[in-house]
Every structure is written in C-alpha cells, then in structure tokens.
Amino acid sequence: MKSVKLFLAGLLAMVPTLAMAQEGAAGGMGVMGQVIFFAGFILIFYFLIWRPQSKRAKEHKSLMSGLNKGDEVVTSGGIVGKITKVTDDFIVVEISDNVEVKVQKVAVAAALPKGTLKDI
Numbered sequence: 229m230k231s232v233k234l235f236l237a238g239l240l241a242m243v244p245t246l247a248m249a250q251e252g253a254a255g256g257m258g259v260m261g262q263v264i265f266f267a268g269f270i271l272i273f274y275f276l277i278w279r280p281q282s283k284r285a286k287e288h289k290s291l292m293s294g295l296n297k298g299d300e301v302v303t304s305g306g307i308v309g310k311i312t313k314v315t316d317d318f319i320v321v322e323i324s325d326n327v328e329v330k331v332q333k334v335a336v337a338a339a340l341p342k343g344t345l346k347d348i
Contacts, residue, residue, distance in 0.1 A: 292333045295319060300340040303331055310345060 257265065295301070299311045301321065309321035312328060319336070322328050 288334075291339060292336060295333060295336065295339070300342065300344050301336050302338050302340060303335045304337045305335065307331070308340070308345065308348065 295311060295314055297311055297314055300309070301311060301319075302308045303321070307321065307323055307329065309323040309329070311319050312322045313320035317333055318330050319333055320328050321331050
C-alpha cells in the first residue's frame with residue numbers, strides 16, 4: 229500500500245513537468261489543465277486517505293457500541309481479557325482470576341472470538 233502511495237505521489241509530481249514539456253516554454257498548463265490536475269489530486273486524496281480512514285472509524289464505533297459482558301477483547305495497550313462490566317464510557321476487563329482493570333471503551337482495539345483466552 230505504501231509503495232502504491234509513493235508511486236502515485238511520484239507520478240503526480242511528474243505530471244506538471246510533462247505537460248509543460250509538451251506545450252513548450254511559452255505556454256503553461258492552462259486553466260483547464262490546472263483544474264483537471266487539481267481534481268485528480270482531490271480524487272487520489274479521497275480514495276487513498278479519507279475514505280479508508282472514515283471506514284476504519286465507522287468500524288471502530290460499531291465495535292465499541294457492540295461490547296457486551298462476557299466478550300473477550302484486546303486493548304490498544306495489548307491487554308487481553310474478558311469484559312465483566314459495561315458502562316457508557318468505560319468497561320471492566322478481567323485479565324486474570326480476581327484481577328480487574330477499568331478501561332475506556334475507545335481503548336479497545338479488537339473483539340476476540342469466544343474461547344481465545346483459553347488457548348493463550
């Protein structure tokens with residue numbers, strides 16, 4: 229994915245140079261060429277940055293709203309445990325027998341399939 233971004237950035241940097249070379253030294257890209265270039269830049273920005281980020285944010289929001297007691301989760305800090313209590317902004321995660329930690333819901337990175345803790 230990173231190599232695709234670098235390729236597109238390099239290609240985007242070469243477009244004005246190629247357009248000026250074709251038109252000669254007297255003329256520039258022209259107004260229409262600049263509009264097309266700007267529109268292409270906006271499309272690349274939308275498809276490579278904004279759209280994937282909004283999709284990830286939407287998935288994380290649905291994950292946070294779907295947390296229930298008994299779910300097995302991993303936090304962004306790497307703590308793995310089972311949810312014992314759910315409130316509006318916080319959850320209580322049991323990480324070992326009689327060891328519970330209060331964690332913000334936004335810190336939950338992923339919900340694990342049932343039985344994952346037994347395999348660890």
